[in-house]
Amino acid sequence: MKKSHFSSPDQEVSQESFLSRWSRRKLGRESEVDTAPPAPVAPAAQEESLPSDEDMPPLESLTEESDYSGFLSPSVSEALRKAALRKLFHSSSFNLCDGLDDYDEDFRNFAALGDLVTEEMRRRMDHMAEALESESQEVAAAPPSEPGERDPGADVADDENEDEEVG
Secondary structure (H helix, E strand, O other), rough: OOOOOOOOOOOOOOOOOOOHHHHHHHHHHHHHHOOOOOOOOOHHHHHOOOOOOOOOOOOHHHHOOOOOOHHOOOOOOOOHHHHHHHHHHHOOOOOOOOOOOOOOOOOOOOOOOOHHHHHHHHHHHHHHHHHHHHHHHHHHHHHOOOOOOOOOHHHHHHHHHHHHHHH
């Protein structure tokens, strides 16, 4: 018989494969877990231990060091919970700017751009005005076309349309 590398010399490996042994053992453990479910806690005992609105301290007496966890209980009214959390989050420990807010500055007031940029902008505007003026002069200097004359580009377009109709 074959001997396992992990077993002692006296133990022999059975004919059962590793996966079938593993599956059998796993199924055995699941049945053990299923047989012993945890004991349910009585709902009445849970409700008695949860604090209600009457058990909560007055909001005026709360400080930053106070315990606010009782206000998160499901038996505390929503209005009281909101008021307590509002007081907590308005305290100085939660009301801090972290310095990572990129958009919290006032961008309506900005410094002047300076003479260098303004001069460059003027130069580009003059250049664009000259370009527009020379273009308008070229259009005005072009001879007007007669009604009987056709544009040479139009002939090419007509030829392409005829090819499409034939094909």
